Amino acid sequence: xxxxxxxxxxxxxxxxxxxxxxxxxxxxxxxxxxxxxxxxxxxxxxxxxxxxxxxxxxxxxxxxxxxxxxxxxxxxxxxxxxxxxxxxxxxxxxxxxxxxxxxxxxxxxxxxxxxxxxxxxxxxxxxxxxxxxxxxxxxxxxxxxxxxxxxxxxxxxxxxxxxxxxxxxxxxxxxxxxxxxxxxxxxxxxxxxxxxxxxxxxxxxxxxxxxxxxxxxxxxxxxxxxxxxxxxxxxxxxxxxxxxxxxxxxxxxxxxxxxxxxxxxxxxxxxxxxxxxxxxxxxxxxxxxxxxxxxxxxxxxxxxxxxxxxxxxxxxxxxxxxxxxxxxxxxxxxxxxxxxxxxxxxxxxxxxxxxxxxxxxxxxxxxxxxxxxxxxxxxxxxxxxxxxxxxxxxxxxxxxxxxxxxxxxxxxxxxxxxxxxxxxxxxxxxxxxxxxxxxxxxxxxxxxxxxxxxxxxxxxxxxxxxxxxxxxxxxxxxxxxxxxxxxxxxxxxxxxxxxxxxxxxxxxxxxxxxxxxxxxxxxxxxxxxxxxxxxxxxxxxxxxxxxxxxxxxxxxxxxxxxx
Amino acid sequence: xxxxxxxxxxxxxxxxxxxxxxxxxxxxxxxxxxxxxxxxxxxxxxxxxxxxxxxxxxxxxxxxxxxxxxxxxxxxxxxxxxxxx
Numbered sequence: 017x018x019x020x021x022x023x024x025x026x027x028x029x030x031x032x033x034x035x036x037x038x039x040x041x042x043x044x045x046x047x048x049x050x051x052x053x054x055x056x057x058x059x060x061x062x063x064x065x066x067x068x069x070x071x072x073x074x075x076x077x078x079x080x081x082x083x084x085x086x087x088x089x090x091x092x093x094x095x096x097x098x099x100x101x102x103x104x105x106x107x108x109x110x111x112x113x114x115x116x117x118x119x120x121x122x123x124x125x126x127x128x129x130x131x132x133x134x135x136x137x138x139x140x141x142x143x144x145x146x147x148x149x150x151x152x153x154x155x156x157x158x159x160x161x162x163x164x165x166x167x168x169x170x171x172x173x174x175x176x177x178x179x180x181x182x183x184x185x186x187x188x189x190x191x192x193x194x195x196x197x198x199x200x201x202x203x204x205x206x207x208x209x210x211x212x213x214x215x216x217x218x219x220x221x222x223x224x225x226x227x228x229x230x231x232x233x234x235x236x237x238x239x240x241x242x243x244x245x246x247x248x249x250x251x252x253x254x255x256x257x258x259x260x261x262x263x264x265x266x267x268x269x270x271x272x273x274x275x276x277x278x279x280x281x282x283x284x285x286x287x288x289x290x291x292x293x294x295x296x297x298x299x300x301x302x303x304x305x306x307x308x309x310x311x312x313x314x315x316x317x318x319x320x321x322x323x324x325x326x327x328x329x330x331x332x333x334x335x336x337x338x339x340x341x342x343x344x345x346x347x348x349x350x351x352x353x354x355x356x357x358x359x360x361x362x363x364x365x366x367x368x369x370x371x372x373x374x375x376x377x378x379x380x381x382x383x384x385x386x387x388x389x390x391x392x393x394x395x396x397x398x399x400x401x402x403x404x405x406x407x408x409x410x411x412x413x414x415x416x417x418x419x420x421x422x423x424x425x426x427x428x429x430x431x432x433x434x435x436x437x438x439x440x441x442x443x444x445x446x447x448x449x450x451x452x453x454x455x456x457x458x459x460x461x462x463x464x465x466x467x468x469x470x471x472x473x474x475x476x477x478x479x480x481x482x483x484x485x486x487x488x489x490x491x492x493x494x495x496x497x498x499x500x501x502x503x504x505x506x507x508x509x510x511x512x513x514x515x516x517x518x519x520x521x522x523x524x525x526x527x528x529x530x531x532x533x534x535x536x537x538x539x540x541x542x543x544x545x546x547x548x549x550x551x552x553x554x555x556x557x558x559x560x561x562x563x564x565x566x567x568x569x570x571x572x573x574x575x576x577x578x579x
Numbered sequence: 580x581x582x583x584x585x586x587x588x589x590x591x592x593x594x595x596x597x598x599x600x601x602x603x604x605x606x607x608x609x610x611x612x613x614x615x616x617x618x619x620x621x622x623x624x625x626x627x628x629x630x631x632x633x634x635x636x637x638x639x640x641x642x643x644x645x646x647x648x649x650x651x652x653x654x655x656x657x658x659x660x661x662x663x664x
Contacts, residue, residue: 082636087617090635094609097640101605104647105598109654223637227627239627257632259617270614278609298658301651308647312640319636574591575663576654 022399023162030200030403031177034410037196038181038189046443049186050117050422052293056191061299062306064194065290067201067411069096069281069307070314071147072154075201075408080383082322083329086248086256088264089322095277095476097308097315102282102484104304108291110491110573112300117292118419119285119483120427126490127498128566130432135505137427139482140285143475144416144423145457147286151413152461155406161351161385162402168462174410175458182414182421182454183447187293190414197407202313204404208388208397209317212324215391216240222320233331244327251334252369256326263369265536272539279545280476283483286415289422297576325383328390333376334367341365344389353379354386413457421450474516477541481508485548491574493556494567500556508548515540583662590661597653601646608634608642 017025047053056064074096082089114122120140124133152171159170181189206222213225217240230236235243245255254263260270281287290307291300332342338356348354355377356365368374385405388398425446430437437445482505489496489504516537519526528534535543561567612620613635620631628637658664 087632087635090613090639093636094613094639097643098605098609101601101643101646105601105650227625227633229627241627241629241632257621257629259621259631267614271610274609274614298651298655301647301654305644305647305651308644312644316637316640571587574594575587576658577585577663 017395019395019398020163022396023402026396026399026403027163027406030196030407033196034177034193035180037192038185041188041192042184042186046117046426046439046446048188049443049446050292050418050426051289052186052188052191054293054295056293056295056303058294058299058303059306060191060195061290061294061303062308063198063310064191065287065303065307066310066314067194067198067407068290068415069287069311069412070201070408071412072151072405072409074314074318075205076154076158076384076405077381078384079318079321079325079387080380082319083326083383084380086254086264087259088270089319091265091270091273091277093315093319095274096281097311098274099278099281100304100308100311102278103287103291104301104308106488106491107282107288108300108304109297109576111288111487112291112294113297113573113576114569115292118422118427119288119487120423121431122490123486123501124427124431125569126566127486127501128563129498129502132498132502132505133427133431135502136483137423139478139505139509140423140427141420143284143479144286144419145453145460146475148413148416148420148453148457149460151409151416152457154409155413156461157381158385158402158405158409162399171458171461174406174413174461175454178410178414178417179451179454182417183450186446186450187418190411190418191293193414194411197411198310200407201404201411202310204400204407205314205317205321208391208393208401209321209324211393211397212328212387212391213320216324216327222324223316226320226323240323240327244323247327247330248369251330251367252373254369256323266534268534269531269536269539272535272542276477276480276539276541276545279480279484280478280541283479283487284476285423285479285483286412286419289419290415321384321387325387325390328387329378329383330367332390333365335364337364339363342390344386348382348386351382353382417450417453417457420453421446424449424453474512474520474537474541477512477516477538477544478509480541481512481544481548485545485552489549489552489556491570493553494570495556495561496552497556497559497562499559500552500554503555504548504552507551508544511547512541512544515544583660585662587661587663590657590663593657593661594654597650597657601650604642605646609639613639 078092111122120133120136123136155174156167156170159165160167181193209222210220213222214220217225217228218231219225219228226240230238230240241257245257248255254261260267294300294303357375359375365376367376388401425442430442486501486504519537617631621629623630625633
């Protein structure tokens, strides 16, 4: 069987499992729909959180990005894992203790204000939509490459699937499908990584392999990273493991971006909402631990995959005559994600850090998908990787759609517009909202506005500068007032959004020289977050303290016991 | 058997001390060892890994997992000790 047949088998099989689980675990109440009846065991919730969190970006793009960035790739590695420490220590147990269903619920009650609740609802919807459009696009790309259907049809197939299990199953269905999707995606990530690690270094554990010696070939016996640094020097790239050399981001920017991604992770509504599904504050702590264990398995493998892919790509293509280029080169060339421009007309591919000499451009997104082909792994492994990429994209999309659905039906309709809505009516509305959200997300995936990709990256800065400070202060400082929180959210997200919009959309020619202290728009969320903290605390000092019952609620939220 | 007398204030103070200690380690491995001191640390090698690079790409993530594990365990102990389970 060829790659395509295998892909049909793998994708068909995994999709049937997801639908089967959705039918088995469908929700019958709003409690089931929003928070899976609060009966999810910590381990299962950890696994579901892992799948929820690891999106098409983690699975498909991240190792590729690291492959081209070397050391600087740490902004993603530490940025997208370190936030779980903040989440577990500062937020998850307390939000779970508070109960209710959503993040805006907490904001609305803690800050005794419908205005604060509505600001939080719109932040949640905005962040989730920008994110979900990227996932649907990822689904489309995988379908078009491996099943050779147009991207649009791929998006439609993905939409139909998510529609079935998100509207039918709600959080309960999503949780258990995410558990299955985690298993699929992690197996799909590890098998090629182990195979390639063994092939290059003779060490089957990728986390150790990329620090090991090369087993055979011209560099045999040298440490892999040392050899890669050497190759980079020869081709005119900055060394792979070097930190703040010319051509890489400066230290201040690495600090700012890492912090923005960490804090943004801890402020993302679709991640926070997962901790409402477990049975107690204690279970919330343990499930955050399991979530990071499951995420760390992929995140510690990714830098190894990045290193192997970098070495493999250069070794296979550099100085190779174009006519003798391997078959995968030609298939990816058709998708325009890899290109050869024979500048000196000698018919030989030359890869170089000098743009005037370089003849090869490779899209960062294809490194993980093409890696098994580059390493000559069997067809079923390649098909498995396609199924894994789909699992990563679909699980994240479903989690995001649920946030949008609950924000509309619960936070806007039930809490603000029509408080006398019946349980049955709310459940029905939640399903309808999820359905509409799927369609909108699909349209954004088929016709991506040019700025979606950029906005996804900025969603973290916006989440970091709006939600995180007021959630933390709401728990750790009784004195924080609604005036403080609203002023803090508005100034934090205002500064962050203004800085991003200025550099990305208004004065696009202004380069790094114009950045404040060298901090790029990707990292400005850290500054916005600090401003939010400062404004919230300052305004809280000069306004009337929160009512007695709110202060009592804060004290109660801090304790793990059940009231 | 009756547990200890509930002491919410005591629990909260102990919890804050625990958080301060764990967050210091969090800051140390990620921002200090992984970023601020990465260049001097890269002069040291751990097998084939420059040490600073290893912290940035591997060590910090392992430490994060351990930190949450320690927290989840210690928080259980504190809840028992101060009678707020």
